[in-house]
Amino acid sequence: MNDSRSFNWQGWSVFGALLLLWECASRFNPDLQLYLPPVSQILGTLARLIVSGQIVTHLAITFTRFLEGYFLAAVIAVILGAVLGYFRFAHSLFETVIEFLRPMPSVAIIPVAVLLLGIGDSMIVAVTVYASLWPVLINTIDGVRHTERTLIDTGRTFGLSRRRLLWQVVLPAASPYIVTGLRVSLSIALILVTTGEMVAGSRGLGFFILDQERSMNSGNMYAGIILVAGLGYLLNRLFLLCEERAMKWRHGMIAREAV
Amino acid sequence: MRESRFNGVLFLIGLLLVWELVAQAELINPLIVPPLSRILRIFAELFWSGHIPLQILASMKRALLGYFLAAAVFIPLGISMGLSQTVYRLFEVVVEMLRPVPPPVMIPVALLFFGLEDEMKIFVIFFSCAWPILLNALDGARNVDRVLLNTARTFGLPQRKIIWNVILPASSPQIMTGLKVSLPIMLILVVISEMVGSTDGIGYFILDSQRRFRIAQMYAGMFALAILGYTLNQVFSLLYKLVMPWHVALMRLRDGS
Numbered sequence: 381m382n383d384s385r386s387f388n389w390q391g392w393s394v395f396g397a398l399l400l401l402w403e404c405a406s407r408f409n410p411d412l413q414l415y416l417p418p419v420s421q422i423l424g425t426l427a428r429l430i431v432s433g434q435i436v437t438h439l440a441i442t443f444t445r446f447l448e449g450y451f452l453a454a455v456i457a458v459i460l461g462a463v464l465g466y467f468r469f470a471h472s473l474f475e476t477v478i479e480f481l482r483p484m485p486s487v488a489i490i491p492v493a494v495l496l497l498g499i500g501d502s503m504i505v506a507v508t509v510y511a512s513l514w515p516v517l518i519n520t521i522d523g524v525r526h527t528e529r530t531l532i533d534t535g536r537t538f539g540l541s542r543r544r545l546l547w548q549v550v551l552p553a554a555s556p557y558i559v560t561g562l563r564v565s566l567s568i569a570l571i572l573v574t575t576g577e578m579v580a581g582s583r584g585l586g587f588f589i590l591d592q593e594r595s596m597n598s599g600n601m602y603a604g605i606i607l608v609a610g611l612g613y614l615l616n617r618l619f620l621l622c623e624e625r626a627m628k629w630r631h632g633m634i635a636r637e638a639v
Numbered sequence: 640m641r642e643s644r645f646n647g648v649l650f651l652i653g654l655l656l657v658w659e660l661v662a663q664a665e666l667i668n669p670l671i672v673p674p675l676s677r678i679l680r681i682f683a684e685l686f687w688s689g690h691i692p693l694q695i696l697a698s699m700k701r702a703l704l705g706y707f708l709a710a711a712v713f714i715p716l717g718i719s720m721g722l723s724q725t726v727y728r729l730f731e732v733v734v735e736m737l738r739p740v741p742p743p744v745m746i747p748v749a750l751l752f753f754g755l756e757d758e759m760k761i762f763v764i765f766f767s768c769a770w771p772i773l774l775n776a777l778d779g780a781r782n783v784d785r786v787l788l789n790t791a792r793t794f795g796l797p798q799r800k801i802i803w804n805v806i807l808p809a810s811s812p813q814i815m816t817g818l819k820v821s822l823p824i825m826l827i828l829v830v831i832s833e834m835v836g837s838t839d840g841i842g843y844f845i846l847d848s849q850r851r852f853r854i855a856q857m858y859a860g861m862f863a864l865a866i867l868g869y870t871l872n873q874v875f876s877l878l879y880k881l882v883m884p885w886h887v888a889l890m891r892l893r894d895g896s
Contacts, residue, residue, distance in 0.1 A: 390725070391732035398733065415751050469646075476647030477654065483868030485827040488842075488861045490834070491849035495671050495857075567741070575743045575831050579846070586744070590835065593747035601751070605744050612739035 426603035449508025461520025486511035504576035523557025682859035705764025717776025742767030775817025779810030
């Protein structure tokens with residue numbers, strides 16, 4: 381993004397100044413401390429919560445739910461998207477259903493999920509799957525449909541079976557689209573896991589954060605938020621790393637085309 | 640294309656019919672899956688009595704306030720970050736630190752400061768719409784055609800005029816993209832924040848109906864929400880065509896050639 385790769389000291393000093401302002405405002409104003417404890421205190425709380433293991437359990441639970449929901453959604457969406465993108469007839473059947481369901485904000489499904497599955501892991505995972513399904517599904521359909529006819533025809537000429545055509549021609553050609561969908565879904569999945577835990581959960585970081593707010597432990601609440609943000613940041617980084625590895629062949633191709 | 644539409648609508652109607660029949664035959668617990676006809680009847684009742692429109696109005700007031708506030712703050716910030724390397728470097732770290740926070744997690748913080756008031760939801764929506772709007776405005780301003788800028792400079796346009804007459808129009812397609820992406824996010828966050836802490840609004844209405852076991856009413860609320868989402872999208876596309884007819888024409892031209 382930035383051509384000068386040097387350390388951004390201006391940015392970090394603005395960030396540091398803001399933290400310092402927060403620290404001072406809170407230290408010299410006892411009224412504010414209830415809502416906004418000093419940064420140093422929050423970091424101390426975070427360290428204590430991690431060492432005591434109290435917050436680690438919540439983190440592990442949230443992370444497990446995220447992984448289950450995200451990967452389940454990815455697998456279902458890619459398979460379904462490939463089928464709907466490849467077979468015109470299937471697409472014509474489901475097109476309207478998809479258009480009908482998509483404008484509804486996915487979180488509205490939470491009450492239905494609570495009704496069907498009660499409160500617990502399966503409800504939260506189901507809601508996460510539902511919400512993170514859409515971007516991958518839509519992108520996969522688009523990607524498969526936009527696969528160049530020449531590629532498919534070439535594959536056919538060489539006598540590839542339908543299954544091999546799908547695996548070795550269509551899916552690789554659609555993969556840039558699929559990856560875009562997967563990236564969008566990543567943050568959606570985290571949003572849905574934490575929301576599910578807040579609305580109807582008894583464990584997990586979302587629950588922990590809201591619960592600490594309700595019992596006016598604002599220090600614990602902020603510590604939880606820092607942890608969730610850290611989780612989101614790490615997941616994003618991990619995704620970019622995997623993407624770069626997996627899509628290396630494509631970067632090479634684009635570079636060659638440009639030449 | 641016409642035929643595929645026909646297939647799809649037929650299939651949808653078929654699915655809804657199956658729902659109705661399954662529910663009528665009570666194959667699934669009718670408490671959980673009421674017949675479609677009952678849901679639609681209750682929706683009509685709640686719609687004409689003004690109950691659902693009032694809830695939607697309450698939600699939309701909060702949602703749009705947060706949305707426009709975010710647009711008013713983050714479009715100018717994004718443009719200045721895109722134009723000036725100094726401004727970009729000043730804010731980069733703060734933005735990168737705040738961006739990974741999943742927006743619903745800000746709800747407890749907002750609850751702490753604002754309680755159950757409207758300001759709580761407005762803040763949460765403001766926060767969550769901020770990033771797509773900011774990053775798109777930034778990208779748009781950064782990628783303005785150099786030739787355009789240099790031409791304007793050559794003709795001696797003052798900086799203020801360059802921003803208004805060159806940069807803003809040139810980056811407006813991308814600014815609109817940011818606004819478009821933020822629209823569903825806005826709707827999601829208003830629903831979540833009303834579910835977690837509110838006494839009215841469509842999100843509260845749906846969750847409350849479920850807790851009171853008025854299941855048909857819950858589905859009616861979801862139906863209203865889907866219509867709302869669809870309408871918002873349509874209104875946005877319409878505004879897009881009204882505000883930027885030149886861009887629509889340009890895209891059509893590009894697709895045609």
